[in-house]
Amino acid sequence: MTDTPEPSNRSIELSPLRRFILSNRASIGTLAVFVVMMGLFFIGNPRVFSDYRIYYSVLTTLPVAIFVVVPMVFLVTVGEIDLSFPSVMALSAWVFALGVKSGFDPFLSIAAGVAAGTLTGAVIGGIVVYGGLSSLVATLGLNFLIRGAIMIATGGISIAVVSLKNTVAYQIFSGTIAGFPVQMLWATLFVMVSIVLFNRHRFGARIHCVGDNPDSAEQMGIDSKKIRVYAFVFMGLGAALAGIFSTMINFTWWPTAGDSYLLPTLAAVFVGGTPTWGGIGTIFGGTIGAVIVSFIQVGIISAGLDGFYVQFFNGLIIILSLLGHRWNQVRYR
Amino acid sequence: MGNRLIELREIKKSYGNVFAVGGVNMHIDSGEVVGLLGDNGAGKSTLIKILAGAVKPTSGEILVRGAPVQGWSAGKSRASGIETVFQDRALAVQQTIVRNIFMGREITTSFGFLDVQKQRSEAERLMREIGFTSKVFSPDSIVGQLSGGERQGVAIARAIYNKADLIILDEPTTALSLTETEKVFRFVRNVRESGRSILFIGHNIHHVFDIADRFVVLDRGRVSLEITKAEVKSADRLIAFMEHIAHPTGPNPLDTFQAKSGAAR
Numbered sequence: 289m290t291d292t293p294e295p296s297n298r299s300i301e302l303s304p305l306r307r308f309i310l311s312n313r314a315s316i317g318t319l320a321v322f323v324v325m326m327g328l329f330f331i332g333n334p335r336v337f338s339d340y341r342i343y344y345s346v347l348t349t350l351p352v353a354i355f356v357v358v359p360m361v362f363l364v365t366v367g368e369i370d371l372s373f374p375s376v377m378a379l380s381a382w383v384f385a386l387g388v389k390s391g392f393d394p395f396l397s398i399a400a401g402v403a404a405g406t407l408t409g410a411v412i413g414g415i416v417v418y419g420g421l422s423s424l425v426a427t428l429g430l431n432f433l434i435r436g437a438i439m440i441a442t443g444g445i446s447i448a449v450v451s452l453k454n455t456v457a458y459q460i461f462s463g464t465i466a467g468f469p470v471q472m473l474w475a476t477l478f479v480m481v482s483i484v485l486f487n488r489h490r491f492g493a494r495i496h497c498v499g500d501n502p503d504s505a506e507q508m509g510i511d512s513k514k515i516r517v518y519a520f521v522f523m524g525l526g527a528a529l530a531g532i533f534s535t536m537i538n539f540t541w542w543p544t545a546g547d548s549y550l551l552p553t554l555a556a557v558f559v560g561g562t563p564t565w566g567g568i569g570t571i572f573g574g575t576i577g578a579v580i581v582s583f584i585q586v587g588i589i590s591a592g593l594d595g596f597y598v599q600f601f602n603g604l605i606i607i608l609s610l611l612g613h614r615w616n617q618v619r620y621r
Numbered sequence: 622m623g624n625r626l627i628e629l630r631e632i633k634k635s636y637g638n639v640f641a642v643g644g645v646n647m648h649i650d651s652g653e654v655v656g657l658l659g660d661n662g663a664g665k666s667t668l669i670k671i672l673a674g675a676v677k678p679t680s681g682e683i684l685v686r687g688a689p690v691q692g693w694s695a696g697k698s699r700a701s702g703i704e705t706v707f708q709d710r711a712l713a714v715q716q717t718i719v720r721n722i723f724m725g726r727e728i729t730t731s732f733g734f735l736d737v738q739k740q741r742s743e744a745e746r747l748m749r750e751i752g753f754t755s756k757v758f759s760p761d762s763i764v765g766q767l768s769g770g771e772r773q774g775v776a777i778a779r780a781i782y783n784k785a786d787l788i789i790l791d792e793p794t795t796a797l798s799l800t801e802t803e804k805v806f807r808f809v810r811n812v813r814e815s816g817r818s819i820l821f822i823g824h825n826i827h828h829v830f831d832i833a834d835r836f837v838v839l840d841r842g843r844v845s846l847e848i849t850k851a852e853v854k855s856a857d858r859l860i861a862f863m864e865h866i867a868h869p870t871g872p873n874p875l876d877t878f879q880a881k882s883g884a885a886r
Contacts, residue, residue, distance in 0.1 A: 307761075490733040497724050500713035507711045508725035508779075567715040620714045620765025 314561030332591030365569035377546030380405035381531030394457035409524015500567030656833030770801030
C-alpha cells in the first residue's frame with residue numbers, strides 16, 4: 289500500500305493562512321480589484337475621495353443593491369437566474385407604500401411588503417422549476433408581466449410616503465447613527481446571516497450540491513426542485529427588502545422602482561467571483577462586487593471624467609474582473 | 622460461506638416482448654465479494670437497477686436474509702442495507718469530500734446548522750475505514766482535484782456511511798489506470814474486511830477476477846455460469862468461457878461446471 293507520487297500542486301500540507309486564501313481566492317481577488325479601483329480614484333481626485341460625504345452617499349443606496357445581490361448569488365449557485373427581481377422590488381414596495389399611505393402602521397406595512405415579495409418569489413420559482421422553463425427566459429417574461437401589471441393598476445402614478453419621516457420604523461431602518469446610514473447595518477447583518485446560511489447550513493450545502501450536479505443530488509434523496517424554489521423564495525424576500533428600503537430612502541414609491549438595478553446587480557454577482565455555471569459562489573465576493581459597482585459611477589464623475597465614461601469603465605471593470613476570476617479559479621466542470 | 626444476505630429467485634424483466642433479464646437465480650452471502658460479469662446487453666445493468674429498486678422486475682422474488690420482501694422499491698432496497706455506487710459516480714465535483722459524503726443527509730445541530738466538526742471527523746473515520754487516506758488530500762479537498770480511483774473512494778465512503786450490508790459497485794474500474802484500479806481494490810478489500818458484501822460489476826475480467834470470491838456470468842438475461850474462484854482457478858479459464866458463450870464454437874472450456882450452472886440454451 290505505498291502511496292504513488294502525487295503532483296505537488298495537490299498537496300494539502302498548507303498553513304491555515306494559505307488554505308484560507310486558496311479557498312477564498314475569488315472573494316480576495318474581488319477585494320483586490322476594489323482596492324486598486326479606489327486607489328486609482330483617490331489618485332484621480334484626492335480631495336473628493338478623502339471627504340466622508342462621498343462614502344456617505346454610496347453607503348446610503350448600497351444596501352438596496354446588497355439585498356438583491358446576495359440572494360442572486362444563491363440563485364446562480366443553484367444553477368438558476370432571476371431577471372424578474374426589479375419588478376418584484378416594485379411590487380413589494382407598492383404593497384408597503386399603499387399600506388403606509390392608507391394609514392397602517394409602518395411595521396405592519398413592511399411585513400405586508402415582505403410577505404408579498406416572498407410569495408411572488410415562490411410563484412416565480414414554482415412556474416420556472418415545476419414548469420420546466422429556462423429561468424433566464426421565463427423570468428425575463430415575468431419581469432415584463434409584473435411590471436406591466438403594476439403600470440396598468442397604478443396608471444404609472446407614483447406614491448409619496450412623506451409621513452414616514454418621523455416614525456420609529458424610519459428611525460430603525462433608514463435613520464442615521466452617528467452620521468452613519470443605519471440601513472447599512474441591516475445590510476451587513478443580512479450579509480452575515482446569508483454567509484452562515486450559504487456555508488454552514490443544510491440549505492446552503494444543498495444549494496451547492498444541486499447547482500453542482502442535480503442528478504447526483506436527486507440520487508442522494510435531495511428534492512432538487514424544492515431547493516431551487518426555495519432559492520427563488522429567498523430572492524423574492526431580498527427583492528422585497530430592497531424595494532422597501534429604496535422607497536424609505538426616497539420617501540416615494542415609483543412604478544418604475546427597481547428597474548435600474550437589473551444589470552448592476554448581475555454585474556455585481558459576476559464581478560464578485562460567482563461563476564455562471566453553478567455549484568460554487570461567494571456571498572462576500574458578491575457584496576464587494578456590489579460595492580465596486582456602486583463606486584464606479586460616483587468615482588468616475590468625481591475623478592473629473594464626464595458621464596460618458598461611466599458605461600465604458602463599468603464595462604471595463606466587468607470584463608477585467610471576469611478575466612481575473614477565470615485565471616484565478618480552477619474549473620472542474 | 623456465511624449467511625444468505627440477498628437472494629434473487631426467478632427474476633424476470635421484460636420490455637415488451639424482449640426479456641432483458643429472463644429468470645435469474647443468484648444470491649450474495651454476507652461478507653463475500655461477488656463479481657458479476659457479462660457482455661454488453663447481457664442484463665447486468667438491468668439486474669443492478671432491479672437490486673437498487675430503480676427498476677421493478679416483471680416477476681420473481683427478492684429475499685433479504687431469507688425473508689421475501691414484498692413491493693420491492695428504491696426505499697426498500699436502501700432499508701434492506703443495499704447501497705449502489707452507480708457508474709457515473711454521482712459526485713458533485715466542485716464540492717469537498719465532506720459535502721459529497723453527507724449529501725442529502727447532513728449532520729446538523731439545531732435549526733439545520735451543519736455540525737462541521739462532526740461531519741469532518743465522521744468523514745475521516747469512514748475514509749480511514751476503507752483505507753482512503755493520503756498525504757495529498759483531506760476531507761476538505763475538492764473532489765474535482767482527485768483522481769478517478771480516489772473519486773471512487775469518495776463514492777464508496779458515502780455508501781458505507783449508510784451502514785450498508787451490500788454495496789453494489791457498477792464498473793468502478795472502467796477507464797482507470799492500473800494504479801488507480803489498485804486503489805479501488807484496496808477500498809473494496811477494506812469494505813469486505815468490515816464484514817460487508819460487495820457486488821462488483823466489471824467489463825475487465827482480470828479486474829473482477831482479482832477482487833471477487835465468486836463469479837456470476839450473465840448471458841442474454843440468464844445466469845450462464847456461477848463459480849467460485851477456487852473452482853475456476855485462473856482468469857484465463859474464465860475468459861475462455863466468456864469467449865465461448867460469445868462465440869460458441871468447439872467444446873466449452875469449463876465443461877465440467879456446465880451441469881452445475883444449469884446453463885440452458
